[in-house]
Amino acid sequence: MEAQWRQGGRGRGRGRPGDELAARSGAAARPPAARGRGGARAVAAGPIGDGASGEYRVPPPTRAAGPRVGEPAKFDEIKKANQAAAKKLVEDQLSSSSEDDDEDAEAKQGKILDKTFTIYTSQTDGDASELERTRQYMNEAFQSGAMTCLICIASVKRNQAVWSCCGCFCIFHLVCIQKWAKDSLFLVSSPLTDDDFGKKDYPWPCPKCRFEYKRSETPSRYYCYCGKVENPVVDPWLVPHSCGQICEREFKPSCGHKCLLLCHPGPCPPCPKMVTTTCHCKKAKAVPRRCSAKEWSCRLPCGRTLLCGQHVCENPCHAGDCQPCPRVSKQRCICGRQTAERLCASPQWQCDQVCGKCLPCGNHTCEQVCHAGPCGDCPRSGKRSCPCGKTKFTLPCTEDVPTCGDSCDKVLECGIHKCSQRCHRGPCEICRQEVEKQCRCGKHTKRMPCHKPYLCETKCTKIRDCQKHQCRRKCCSGNCPHCDQVCGRTLGCRNHKCPSGCHRGSCNPCPETVDVKCNCGKTVIKVPCGRERTIKPPKCKQLCSRPPTCHHPTQEKHYCHFGRCPPCRQPCQKTLTCGHLCPVSCHDEALVKQTGSHQSAGPWEQPSEPVFIQTALPCPPCEVPIPVECLGQHEVSPLPCHSANPYSCKRFCGRLLDCQNHTCMKECHRVTKSNSIADGKKAGPECSQCEEECTKPRPAGCPHRCVLPCHPGDCPSCLQMLKIKCHCKLSVLYIECLKLTCADVKEKELLISCRNQCPKELPCGHRCKEICHSGSCPLNCSQKVKLRCLCKRLKKEVQCCKTQEGQVSLECDALCKEMKRKAYEIKEAEAKAALEEEKRRQQAELEAFENRLKGRRKNKRRKDEVEVEQSSWQKYKNFIMLPVFGVAVVMV
Secondary structure, three states, X not given: OOOHHHHOOOOOOOOOHHHHHHHHOOOOOOOHHHHOOOOHHHOOOOEEOOOOOOEEOOOOOOOOOOOOOOHHHHHHHHHHHHHHHHHHHHHHHHOOOOHHHOHHHHHHHHHHHHHHHHHHHHHXXXXXXXXXXXXXXXXXXXXXXXXXXXXXXXXXXXXXXXEEOOOOOOEEEHHHHHHHHHHHHHHHHOOOOOOOOOOOOOXXXXXXXXXXXXXXXXXXXXXXXXXXXXXXXXXXXXOOXXXXXXXXXXXXXXXXXXXOOEOOOOOOOOOOOEEEEOOOXXXXXXXXXXXXXXXXXXXXXXXXXXXXXXXXXXXXOOOOOOOOOOOEEEEEOOOOOOEEEEEOOXXXXXXXXXXXXXXXXXOXXXXXXXXXXXXXXXXXXXXXXXXXXXXXXEOOOOOOOOOOOOEOOOEOOOOOOEOOOEOOOOOOOOOOOEEEEEOOOOOOEEEEEOOOOOOOOOEOOOEOOOOOOEOOOEOOOOOOOOOOOEOOOEOOOOOOEOOOEOOOOOOOOOOOEEEEEOOOOOOEEEEEOOOOOOOOOOOOOOEOOOOOOOOOOOOOOOEOOOOOOOOOOOEOOOEOOOOOEOOOEOOOOEEEEEOOOOOOOOOOOOOOOOEEEEEOOOOOOOOOEEEEEOOOOOOEXXXXXXXXXXXXXXXXXXXXXXXXXXXXXXEOOOOOOOXXXXXXXXXXXXXXXXXXXXXXXXXXXXXXXXXXXXXXXXXXXXXXXXEEEOOOOOOEEEEEHHHHHHOOHHHHHXXXXXXXXXXXXXXXXXXXXXXXXXXXXXXXXXOEEEEEOOOOOOEEEEEHHHHHHOOOOOOOOHHHHHHHHHHHHHHHHHHHHHHHHHHHHHHHHHHHHHHHHHOOOEOOEOOOOOOOXXXXXXXXXXXXXXXXXXXXXXXX
């Protein structure tokens, strides 16, 4: 639910022109509903748009059935009246002085402040240094629009009922703060039931500082700042909303005295009374001091005895209790067994040893840790109860208490059932009885062990206290937590968003403040965030520090202002580029008619008045004849001063280039002047560079051209790198051309060699053993090879060169010849067997063909295949060949 003053629209009082016009016409205080979004609509002829360039909206004249006499004249009259009103509004906003801020108003304000501070300054011998904060609040009260109600974001007028917070001293409209308190109390008490409503006095907070007030402290009447006078009369010679009487509010912190200022806004200044008081340690003599600064230190050592009782405080004179003793001493523990160095401020300490003294029973020892005093009686002596507590026994301390045998009957952790076991030692078990359990939200029931909690999976659909979001918590008991989302709504200032948690009703006002400055920035007022767009900038009495808008060094003195400075009326006298003075008047801000800015909708539209804009006009051109030399220094011609610039005579330059071989072929251009006459025909840096290639002969053997363009003198040495393959054609070498051309045959041989082994193959098939070289490789191969006989059975290692020359040969022996003979016989036998086999196959095919021709069929199946009987050689050749080849392998 939105508050009523919010329902009219957020950000009320944001400088809507209708409100501003009503305020200027002397309108009295209105309720917040009248300042809503529709506040400007109540004014029939209120300005629209920006206040600086507003137009007055006039109802259009009603058209009759026929044309009326004098209707164009009436329309022109209304148009001129609107333009005059708009011009006056612009001048009022952009003027550097106004009736509200003239010298008389400042003098009047100064007298009122002096009258308010008179009694206080009489107690302080004229010292007003403690009144700066109060003076700021009073200046804001005098400043038009400086005090702003943070609830409605509107200015606080003199004749409006207000209320001031006692915590932050912020001023609000009385109607706004009453509505705020009512809405706050409603939001706090809305979750309560009808029975609980009104039983508790819920507080409501201040919109700015959140200081809480009771329901009974809700303001209902309009009082002055000190609270003495109800409905104070508006007096122009008093502070706004002040009664003019002495404040007499007690100072904070309370000192017994009362404020001596006249009724004023803001906090009271420090107490100015003089009292006689001594220092904190009471050693120095009493001296008279201000009541607000009566606590003082003599800076002498304190000297009070510390809590340890052995040392004294060595700190300078101070307020409050002395600090603990910082010294270290040896202290015994409580039982007296151990000694340790500890701070003197904490002499009592316990060690970690068990007492161990024998108890009076004589059977047990004390189990307490480091304690003072006697150990006490044995904890097992006297009457003791059984574990369930129903039976008591009187036994010696050396015997344990037995169980009574009765049921335990202790209440279990569930708090409903009792332990059913017999009297036992130790904790009872968990409750295992099955009961009908209801979930936390009350929607489901289930039979389950008593010790287990039951939570269902149903998500709560209730709306949280923000009245926007659902709870969505599983098995919610109905007491939904507060909404944990961020509000994020745009505040009334329209600059920030609400950082509070999601809530109902209107958001708190924006706590930020914005500095509104004059044009020069020396006069500053602080306004609540959102008012910087509509509040009028403060009037400044400083002289305008802007530089002149024209070229003159000074301008007419006037106060700091917004907008453009008045136009300059002095003669121009501007030095032209040629050195002459401009003879016309200042034309830096001349009015020029703007054409083509508006196109008529048709012939029925009335022509609009011409629009003039301020612009700087250039000085007229100078007509004094000036002799000017051409760019290339070929000729001199008289030209007018405004066009007396170096020109081109369209001739060729003709100057000798640096290469000493060609001349500049550019059109007449600018050339740097030379002091010597001999250099008059020499090319300058602006002349073209010779782009021809150097045609001078190169050294013998150099294949490159000269790297320089056309140049004088000898060509430089060729330093280019030649990309040459080595003798073996595998590696790429980069050699300076100069080294290669100047080297002899042997040096060239070394330069072109890659220093690796030659990759060429000799006629024998081996690789050359020499380093990369030119020409053919040597034939004396020293590689060792294996020499075999013709049957490949015998082998021998010899040099490759000897085998090539035929100096060494390896003949077969008798065994080799015998193996050759047997192999030959086997081959002949195989050939004969193959021949016989071929003949038999052909004979079988012939017989099969003849049978097919005769048409013989046996068992309805054609016999195309004829079984051929194997020969004796095919049957027994494997048994003959295997032993022969085995003998051959063994011999090899």
